Amino acid sequence: MKILVTGAAGFIGMHTTLKLLKRGDEVVGIDNMNDYYDPQLKRDRLAEIDRQPHSGRFRFIQMDVADTSSMNALFKQERFDRVIHLAAQAGVRYSLQNPHAYAQSNLVGFVNVLEGCRHNQVQHLVYASSSSVYGGNVKMPFAESDPVDHPVSLYAATKKANELMAHTYSHLYGLPTTGLRFFTVYGPWGRPDMAPMLFTKAILADEAIKVFNHGQMKRDFTYIDDIVAGVVATVDRIPEPDAGFDRQQPNSASSWAPYRVFNIGHSEPVELLTFIQAIEQALGKEAVKDMQPMQPGDVVATYADTSRLEAWTGVHPSVPIEEGVQHFVDWYKAYFHKA
Incomplete structure (x- = not known):
């Protein structure tokens, strides 16, 4: 198939692109290469794709999903079979300082993707939602049928909005859409603003790591290979x-329209201090x-209830936290040349 991957220079985008190329798909990747974090890491991810034996089926175009005219032209010219929309302004805490970046990328950009799919006979749009849509919910594990009407960050609100917008297009235009609520993803080539990279960098530099809520936190850490599968x-x-x-009795994860929403995670929440301990063990420090x-x-x-996605796809997350953290630390040392 010919597949568009937005955010292809991002963490999940790069790994998804590699998986698609390996199995024989043609991939067009776009990314605006913004400086939310060091763009060199994004360039290095693209270089890693180019080093793979199937890279001849990959083309990269630097483009912002919020650029309406460029997106319209791209869809019209390329005629994609399917679209994987991963581009977004990421980060919960950054949304407190720069809300307009989220409105542009996550709302305007998503409308552009929906319109491109609608007008160019795209067979299926899969897009990134987020576990953050569960907001202040305390019932565990989080299930797709739970109410998600109380977000606690603008980032979460934009992801909830994406699900609503997708449903509208599925209903009005028969566009098949699937939203994936990602739970804390980690692994090689990860984002430098996320805990694994921040912790590893600080520990190696003999600097203190910030442990929020005094360590009384749990995250459904999910290894990148399980996510991509x-x-x-x-x-x-x-x-x-x-x-x-x-x-x-409507279930917000399904519809009379061709629309689904799924949790995608490991379904095994880990104490933050346990995750830190795994990094300490992998570093020997x-x-x-x-x-x-x-x-x-x-x-x-x-904490993700992933039973619906597993029933839908047959895919079950399998990488334990110790193994995943070791893979990440090995990559980190090699990439940053740390002894």
Whole structure:
């Protein structure tokens, strides 16, 4: 198939592209290469794709999804079979300082993707939602049928909005859409603003790591290979209208339209201090911990019920935290040349 991957120079985008190329798809990747974090890491991810034996089926175009005219031209010219939309302004805490970046990328950009799919006969749009849509929910594990009407960050609100916008296009235009609520993804080539990279960098430099909420937090850490397996399997299964959908008791994860939303995670929440311990073990070095209060916009715990996605795709997450962290630390040392 010919597949568009937005955010192809990003963490999940790069790994998804590699998986698609390996199995024989043609991939067009776009990314605006912004400086939310060091663009050199993005350039190096693209270089890693180019080093692979199947890179001849990959083309990269620097483009912003919020650029309406360029996006319209891209869709019209390329005629994609399917679209994997991963581009977004990421980060919960950054949304407190720069809300307009989220409106442009996550709202305007998403409309451009929806319009491109609608007007150019795209068979299936798979897009990144987020576990952050569960906001202040305390019922665990998080299930797709739970209400998600109380976001605690603008980032979360934009992801919830994406799900609503996708449903509208599925209903009005019959566009099959699948939203994936990602739970804390980690692994080689990860983002430098996320905990694994921040912690590893600080520990190696003998600097204290900030441990928020005094370590009383849990995250459903999910290794990148498990995430990508779920993404690619989802692309292959196009949703159809749910014949059993009950409008008297509507389930927000399904619809009378060709629309689905799934959690994608490991379904095994890990204490933050346990995750830090795994990094310490992989590095052979103990962390100096600076215990901090809870951050605005953050949540105490995330825990994915992934049973619906597993039933839908047959994919089950399998990489344990110790193994995943070791892979990440090995990559980190090689990439940054740390002894």
